[in-house]
Amino acid sequence: MVVNKGIRLLSTKAARFVPSGGVYPKGFVVGGIHCGVKKDGKSPDLAVLHNTFGQDANAAAVFTKNKFKAAPVQVLAATIKQKNGVGINSIIVNSGNANAVTGQKGMEDARAMAMVTDSVFGDHKDSTLVMSTGVIGNKLPIDNILSGIPKLELQVGDSHDHWLACANAICTTDTFPKLVSKSFEINGNTYTMAGVAKGAGMICPNMATLLGFFVTDAPVSAKALQQILSYATDRSFNSISVDGDMSTNDTIVAIANGAAGGDLIDNNSSCAESYFELQKEVTSFAQKLAQLVVRDGEGATKFITLKVKDALSYKDAKSIASSIANSSLFKTAMFGKDANWGRILCAIGYSDVSTAQSIIPDRTSVTFVPTDGLEPLPLLVDGEPESVDEARAAQILELEDLEIEIDLGTGGGQEAKFWTCDLSHEYVTINGDYRS
Amino acid sequence: MVVNKGIRLLSTKAARFVPSGGVYPKGFVVGGIHCGVKKDGKSPDLAVLHNTFGQDANAAAVFTKNKFKAAPVQVLAATIKQKNGVGINSIIVNSGNANAVTGQKGMEDARAMAMVTDSVFGDHKDSTLVMSTGVIGNKLPIDNILSGIPKLELQVGDSHDHWLACANAICTTDTFPKLVSKSFEINGNTYTMAGVAKGAGMICPNMATLLGFFVTDAPVSAKALQQILSYATDRSFNSISVDGDMSTNDTIVAIANGAAGGDLIDNNSSCAESYFELQKEVTSFAQKLAQLVVRDGEGATKFITLKVKDALSYKDAKSIASSIANSSLFKTAMFGKDANWGRILCAIGYSDVSTAQSIIPDRTSVTFVPTDGLEPLPLLVDGEPESVDEARAAQILELEDLEIEIDLGTGGGQEAKFWTCDLSHEYVTINGDYRS
Numbered sequence: 001m002v003v004n005k006g007i008r009l010l011s012t013k014a015a016r017f018v019p020s021g022g023v024y025p026k027g028f029v030v031g032g033i034h035c036g037v038k039k040d041g042k043s044p045d046l047a048v049l050h051n052t053f054g055q056d057a058n059a060a061a062v063f064t065k066n067k068f069k070a071a072p073v074q075v076l077a078a079t080i081k082q083k084n085g086v087g088i089n090s091i092i093v094n095s096g097n098a099n100a101v102t103g104q105k106g107m108e109d110a111r112a113m114a115m116v117t118d119s120v121f122g123d124h125k126d127s128t129l130v131m132s133t134g135v136i137g138n139k140l141p142i143d144n145i146l147s148g149i150p151k152l153e154l155q156v157g158d159s160h161d162h163w164l165a166c167a168n169a170i171c172t173t174d175t176f177p178k179l180v181s182k183s184f185e186i187n188g189n190t191y192t193m194a195g196v197a198k199g200a201g202m203i204c205p206n207m208a209t210l211l212g213f214f215v216t217d218a219p220v221s222a223k224a225l226q227q228i229l230s231y232a233t234d235r236s237f238n239s240i241s242v243d244g245d246m247s248t249n250d251t252i253v254a255i256a257n258g259a260a261g262g263d264l265i266d267n268n269s270s271c272a273e274s275y276f277e278l279q280k281e282v283t284s285f286a287q288k289l290a291q292l293v294v295r296d297g298e299g300a301t302k303f304i305t306l307k308v309k310d311a312l313s314y315k316d317a318k319s320i321a322s323s324i325a326n327s328s329l330f331k332t333a334m335f336g337k338d339a340n341w342g343r344i345l346c347a348i349g350y351s352d353v354s355t356a357q358s359i360i361p362d363r364t365s366v367t368f369v370p371t372d373g374l375e376p377l378p379l380l381v382d383g384e385p386e387s388v389d390e391a392r393a394a395q396i397l398e399l400e401d402l403e404i405e406i407d408l409g410t411g412g413g414q415e416a417k418f419w420t421c422d423l424s425h426e427y428v429t430i431n432g433d434y435r436s
Numbered sequence: 437m438v439v440n441k442g443i444r445l446l447s448t449k450a451a452r453f454v455p456s457g458g459v460y461p462k463g464f465v466v467g468g469i470h471c472g473v474k475k476d477g478k479s480p481d482l483a484v485l486h487n488t489f490g491q492d493a494n495a496a497a498v499f500t501k502n503k504f505k506a507a508p509v510q511v512l513a514a515t516i517k518q519k520n521g522v523g524i525n526s527i528i529v530n531s532g533n534a535n536a537v538t539g540q541k542g543m544e545d546a547r548a549m550a551m552v553t554d555s556v557f558g559d560h561k562d563s564t565l566v567m568s569t570g571v572i573g574n575k576l577p578i579d580n581i582l583s584g585i586p587k588l589e590l591q592v593g594d595s596h597d598h599w600l601a602c603a604n605a606i607c608t609t610d611t612f613p614k615l616v617s618k619s620f621e622i623n624g625n626t627y628t629m630a631g632v633a634k635g636a637g638m639i640c641p642n643m644a645t646l647l648g649f650f651v652t653d654a655p656v657s658a659k660a661l662q663q664i665l666s667y668a669t670d671r672s673f674n675s676i677s678v679d680g681d682m683s684t685n686d687t688i689v690a691i692a693n694g695a696a697g698g699d700l701i702d703n704n705s706s707c708a709e710s711y712f713e714l715q716k717e718v719t720s721f722a723q724k725l726a727q728l729v730v731r732d733g734e735g736a737t738k739f740i741t742l743k744v745k746d747a748l749s750y751k752d753a754k755s756i757a758s759s760i761a762n763s764s765l766f767k768t769a770m771f772g773k774d775a776n777w778g779r780i781l782c783a784i785g786y787s788d789v790s791t792a793q794s795i796i797p798d799r800t801s802v803t804f805v806p807t808d809g810l811e812p813l814p815l816l817v818d819g820e821p822e823s824v825d826e827a828r829a830a831q832i833l834e835l836e837d838l839e840i841e842i843d844l845g846t847g848g849g850q851e852a853k854f855w856t857c858d859l860s861h862e863y864v865t866i867n868g869d870y871r872s
Contacts, residue, residue: 065786066782066785066786067784067785067786067795067797068781068782068784068785068797098778100778101778101781101797101816101819101821102821103819103820103821135778136776136778136779136781136782137777137778137781137816137821248778248781248782248785328764328859332864335864340572341573342534342536342537342571342572342573342684343572345504345537345572345573345684346502346504346572346684348503348504349502349503349504349684350501350502350503359503361503361504361537380537380573383537383539384539385537385538385539385573423764423864424864425861425864425865428768428771428859428860428861428864429861
């Protein structure tokens, strides 16, 4: 077996999942350069986004619940709180070093990154959010970063290439940059949304560093943006991971500058319709971005969609999906193309559900939904194993994209979707030697 | 890289961890044969233990909390409950097939195994506990098992070889049989205890099938035995796994027949001293047996002891230890001999603890305690990274046995130990192709 020890080259996935063009929101510039955090002396490691609309933008953020929050997460959270999400115009991100568990110096470095960005982009105090991703426990090469910010400012722009440079500069072990953009309409106005994310370690979601941000030129109040971001993140970035099990650095930020005009979208009854339209747009957008993170799961050879139907509650459905998605035995079976539904059932059985009625063994069904468009293949129906056509199962398992549907048959009618990947030899190789 | 696809041969570990002799409790016979569950036509797959003392024995059991309990688990639980643990004289175990998710027929098969054992060994009704381990979702070859029981009865005995045969016959992907025995004294009486276990999938403890039973010739009331077994299991078999995250079949049984005489050990104040002595003996015995399961973790190359000190509660300490032990990123780092304490810290940070004061980042310390007897190597002291001697860290990580101490510094003084292994390429190979 040939293993790719520690180094992850741009794969053919890049060709399939990196867009060759896009539509980008008005009034934002972005960029990415190498400033000297990554030791190879050339990989991009500093990214920025800046609102050029001339009016303050609104921002919202969700971040890790880990007790050991990295310095940038603490600084970002304090900024969002202090400003109530109003007047946030920039995001500065370094990759290659997480600035986590770095003591008081780490806090000072994170604050310095934000302050220098404010100043270089000629903006008011506390208008920058800061993010870091990479190795834990090393001090930032802060001089390289601070002197890199003015160089980065010279490189920003709003073209597709600028967005791609930005997406590249936040990557660590990612094999391709993750960039999504789209246009949508609300109340007859056309808006645009674009965003980037990085992940790669999501095959073990508990400890991956997940960073992402997306921006829109729609006019959205800070409060509505925060609510919509939380809802969308639950159903996207937190549906490729266990809720609350994020790393020391995980952060997702949304910014809206209103540059495309139209009425303010707020969370009051007078704009309920536009609020829910935006919520829908943001959720599907966040899912696309989150799915790219799964596509690039470390060592992943499969992209797996888990759909849990007819649960008593959304929380139950998500908990069951998450339990399957995080089972090493399930994930290795998918890698081995083994229709081992026993492991799926087992993971359902030990999931953290709310009531004794949440899982009823003799009403539980498990089905492969083949992504080649052919007939679904039931594995278990109402708790009874089907006599499975193993040849057909093998055919389905050869596909890169797998979908598994779990019908709980509780009558509750709630459902959740979750996305995960398999657990391969390459995952072990990558993570057995990450620091060196 | 050479991988051992699906087949696990007796390793050199066998020579180190399988005893060449033992001391065995009075009044018990055991045995193991091939009856025709395993498809190779020769590997032992049926084991029995029977109390020959002439007086009924007492039994206690702990088993999986999985919602999809296998048929034998349901039957065993019902028997223990119905009999209040009194008058249980035999255990019958098949390996190679878990009799899980096998519907009504599975329940009938499990009951038949118990009934035939009662009858073959000339015992009264409902005196046998039944266990199964192996693949999920296939019906048992019940005729082979039932006709195997009389053949097995001809083979039982109380020698070391009989105990070894029994230990071998409950194995599935285990690379060596797990057998422990010891003598101990309570109130001037000498008692003996012996037990067997099987595991192998414990590297992913949520879904391993863990079976074990141990017996003693001490006189113990059924109630005291149950309490002691629960206490000991918490600190042994459930400290190599996540509480409540057991498989469809996990079961541990303890039986005491009183054949060695002495006063009854009960759970009342008049025998508090002997009760706690026995609790201590059973706990250390169960830990030894449980540690063998970790030693034989699928693909394991490291045996890792996690010690969490100065927690607010035992529950917190155990939850933190379990969180580290189950982190794929921590386990792959140990496989890769990488002193990546950031992953340890991260797993501490997302563990499920009871209060906001349970984890205080700037009081948390992490230390390697080398098993070569040299000085401990602090990695993190009161939340600040140490400048680690990487050469010494590398030396420590070369050892097969690793010990990591986490000092939470809460002032609560509670501690827990947890045992785990690393996550290797071979784990992926074994689990990617288990059924075939």
